[in-house]
Amino acid sequence: MNAAANTAQIVLEGVEKRFRSARGEMQTALTQVDLQIGAGEFVCLVGPSGCGKTTLINLMAGFERPSSGLVTIDGKPVSGPDPDHIMIFQDYGLYPWRSVLGNVLFGLQARGISAAEARPRALAALELVGLAHAAEKHPHELSGGMKQRVAIARALAVEPSILFMDEPFAALDAFTRLHLQDELLRIWEETRSTVVFVTHDLDEAIALGQRVVLMASGPGRVQKVLNIPLAHPRDRTSDDFATVRRELFEEFHLVHKRAAMAAEYTI
Numbered sequence: 001m002n003a004a005a006n007t008a009q010i011v012l013e014g015v016e017k018r019f020r021s022a023r024g025e026m027q028t029a030l031t032q033v034d035l036q037i038g039a040g041e042f043v044c045l046v047g048p049s050g051c052g053k054t055t056l057i058n059l060m061a062g063f064e065r066p067s068s069g070l071v072t073i074d075g076k077p078v079s080g081p082d083p084d085h086i087m088i089f090q091d092y093g094l095y096p097w098r099s100v101l102g103n104v105l106f107g108l109q110a111r112g113i114s115a116a117e118a119r120p121r122a123l124a125a126l127e128l129v130g131l132a133h134a135a136e137k138h139p140h141e142l143s144g145g146m147k148q149r150v151a152i153a154r155a156l157a158v159e160p161s162i163l164f165m166d167e168p169f170a171a172l173d174a175f176t177r178l179h180l181q182d183e184l185l186r187i188w189e190e191t192r193s194t195v196v197f198v199t200h201d202l203d204e205a206i207a208l209g210q211r212v213v214l215m216a217s218g219p220g221r222v223q224k225v226l227n228i229p230l231a232h233p234r235d236r237t238s239d240d241f242a243t244v245r246r247e248l249f250e251e252f253h254l255v256h257k258r259a260a261m262a263a264e265y266t267i
């Protein structure tokens with residue numbers, strides 16, 4: 001079992017992110033974020049809509065720069081996207097004109113890996129996500145769950161040290177979602193990549209994360225970081241799962257209550 005790693009790989013110190021609104025005013029999307037994520041750790045970010053989950057993962061992935069504070073990975077300030085750190089989005093991002101294998105090969109070829117080396121790596125990644133049989137199909141022939149597995153295979157083929165996942169299963173039906181959660185855990189245990197996973201779904205966060213970062217809005221910030229002391233794979237029907245779920249839901253309700261009180265106070 002992959003215990004929470006000791007070495008901090010991703011470090012955020014005093015991170016603040018401000019955006020200019022359409023009316024030209026500066027708005028604080030994130031404030032005072034201090035967070036450390038260990039190498040090989042699986043961490044989920046959850047919180048209400050607009051609390052800055054996507055902004056936070058984008059800061060780690062190098063798609064955004066902090067307005068103040070510091071984001072480092074492996075001791076180096078993040079200054080832009082890194083080919084060793086892959087982002088997976090909700091909408092798969094597959095090329096419709098390429099076959100499944102072609103899509104997975106694309107990421108490898110873009111990194112200058114020779115065809116002779118790329119093909120076995122792509123096939124191994126498809127094997128890992130259970131899609132070796134669909135290598136010659138095209139995206140329009142696949143279900144949503146299969147498309148997301150192709151996107152995961154494409155990411156895994158380049159053997160990233162970090163997988164950033166922004167609500168990757170949000171568009172999928174409940175059964176496919178549960179299945180892919182289990183698949184992702186199996187893959188994570190095999191590959192040992194660090195996984196940072198954004199979700200709206202508290203149950204998904206409890207099923208997956210070694211730690212769950214609960215965020216609050218107004219402005220976006222880290223409210224609480226909870227350790228999930230359950231071994232993987234987790235039995236979603238167990239008493240232990242229910243206990244952790246109760247704790248997280250209580251925290252989540254507190255977040256809402258505080259936000260509502262703050263809004264009332266400022267009116």
Ligand SMILES: Nc1ncnc2c1ncn2[C@@H]1O[C@H](COP(=O)(O)OP(=O)(O)OP(=O)(O)O)[C@@H](O)[C@H]1O
Nearest residue numbers: 019020021029048049050051052053054055056220
């Ligand atoms: N590029 C941008 N320009 C201006 N404001 C932005 C930009 N990106 C995000 N914001 C604002 O920052 C805040 C946080 O947005 P973000 O998308 O990170 O939240 P979120 O928690 O991921 O939301 P959701 O769960 O709805 O996807 C929101 O108020 C949003 O409007």
